[in-house]
Each structure stands twice: as C-alpha cells, then as structure tokens.
Amino acid sequence: MGKRLGAEFFGTFWLVFGGCGSAIFAAAFPELGIGFAGVALAFGLTVVTMAYAVGHISGGHFNPAVTLGLCAGGRFAAKDVVPYIISQVIGGLAAGAVLYLIATGKEGFDASARFAANGYGEHSPGGYSLMACIVAEFVLTAFFLIVIHGATDKRAPAGFGPLAIGLALTLIHLISIPITATSVNPARSTGVAVFQGSWAIQQLWMFWLVPLIGGAVGGLIYKHLLETRD
Numbered sequence: 199m200g201k202r203l204g205a206e207f208f209g210t211f212w213l214v215f216g217g218c219g220s221a222i223f224a225a226a227f228p229e230l231g232i233g234f235a236g237v238a239l240a241f242g243l244t245v246v247t248m249a250y251a252v253g254h255i256s257g258g259h260f261n262p263a264v265t266l267g268l269c270a271g272g273r274f275a276a277k278d279v280v281p282y283i284i285s286q287v288i289g290g291l292a293a294g295a296v297l298y299l300i301a302t303g304k305e306g307f308d309a310s311a312r313f314a315a316n317g318y319g320e321h322s323p324g325g326y327s328l329m330a331c332i333v334a335e336f337v338l339t340a341f342f343l344i345v346i347h348g349a350t351d352k353r354a355p356a357g358f359g360p361l362a363i364g365l366a367l368t369l370i371h372l373i374s375i376p377i378t379a380t381s382v383n384p385a386r387s388t389g390v391a392v393f394q395g396s397w398a399i400q401q402l403w404m405f406w407l408v409p410l411i412g413g414a415v416g417g418l419i420y421k422h423l424l425e426t427r428d
C-alpha cells in the first residue's frame with residue numbers, strides 16, 4: 199500500500215504541476231503562448247506519462263473522482279478509497295506549493311488573480327452560471343469514467359489505455375476550460391485553490407461535490423449498462 203499511495207502522490211503532483219503550471223506560466227506568455235489548446239494537451243500528457251510510469255503500481259488514478267468512480271464500477275476496493283484520496287490531495291497541494299514558489303519569483307505576480315483555479319459565475323473564465331458549470335463538470339466527469347472503464351476493460355486493446363485516457367482528458371479541457379477552467383478532479387482544484395487564497399476556496403465545494411457524483415455515476419453506467427460479464 200505504501201508504494202501504491204506514493205505512486206498516487208507523485209502522479210497527482212505531476213498532473214497538477216504540469217497542467218496547472220502550463221496554465222500559469224505558458225498559456226498567455228507575452229506575445230506568444232500555448233493558449234487553451236496547449237493547456238489542454240499538457241493535462242492530457244501528464245496523465246499519459248504518469249499512467250505509463252506508475253500506473254502498474256497504483257492503477258494510475260491521480261484523481262479522487264476516478265478513485266470513487268472505479269469503486270462504483272466494481273474495479274477498486276472500497277477500503278482503499280480514502281487512503282488514495284488523501285494521497286492524491288496531498289500530491290495536489292505539494293504541486294500547488296511548488297508552483298506558488300516558482301510563480302512568486304517573478305516581480306508583480308499576484309496569485310489572487312486566478313492561479314489556474316477553477317470557478318463558476320463571475321469567476322468562470324467565460325462567465326458561465328453555477329448551473330451551467332455543474333452540468334459541464336458532471337457530464338464530463340461521468341464520460342471520463344466511462345472512457346477509463348472502457349479503455350482498461352479486459353476486452354480493450356492491451357497497452358493503449360493510458361493514451362485513450364490522456365486524450366479524453368485533453369478533449370475534456372478543450373471543451374470546458376472557458377466554462378470552469380476544467381476541474382473533473384477535486385485534488386487538482388484543491389491544489390491551486392489553497393494558494394489562490396480567496397474566492398477559489400469559497401467555490402471549492404462545487405469542484406468536490408459534482409466531480410465525485412459524476413465519477414460515481416460514470417462508473418455505475420459502465421458497470422450496469424456497458425460491461426460484459428463472464
């Protein structure tokens with residue numbers, strides 16, 4: 199279990215550091231930045247690389263919603279859910295701390311501006327309402343879990359699961375960065391919200407509640423409607 203939790207810590211650290219780091223440092227770099235598409239690809243690449251690196255150790259969740267969704271889908275033991283989630287949140291917070299340390303090395307940096315935090319209403323990048331953001335996060339997390347279950351099904355082509363999952367996360371970000379800055383991952387949201395320090399913490403409840411419900415629903419959909427039992 200120690201190695202499994204360590205793998206989840208490092209995997210979640212890499213996801214938050216790579217994905218949120220690209221949003222903080224590179225998305226709108228003076229004159230030439232990677233933009234939304236670049237940030238979306240960065241999040242997908244973090245999952246692909248760490249799934250291949252440590253997925254064989256822990257299963258490569260890196261996300262409380264994924265852990266809960268896999269449990270709901272019958273792919274993960276309920277007794278291990280809480281330890282996994284704790285490890286993921288600590289990994290996200292550690293990445294947020296390193297990002298903050300780097301970002302504050304530039305004169306005039308202000309974390310309260312956004313710091314890659316997720317938000318709704320006036321703090322949605324595109325000004326989308328709470329209800330719109332709830333629907334987006336729920337649907338995208340549910341489909342993310344359906345993809346994860348399907349890509350790791352024993353009937354799926356072996357070895358391609360991490361690619362499908364990483365591409366799914368890229369697509370999710372391409373859709374929803376303008377809506378919520380894309381969470382679908384409570385550990386990712388928590389890791390930067392703590393260092394943003396104001397409105398992001400106040401809105402964090404939604405980026406825990408909705409992805410967890412969406413993940414569980416996605417796992418149940420695959421288990422009961424799509425999975426073929428021997």
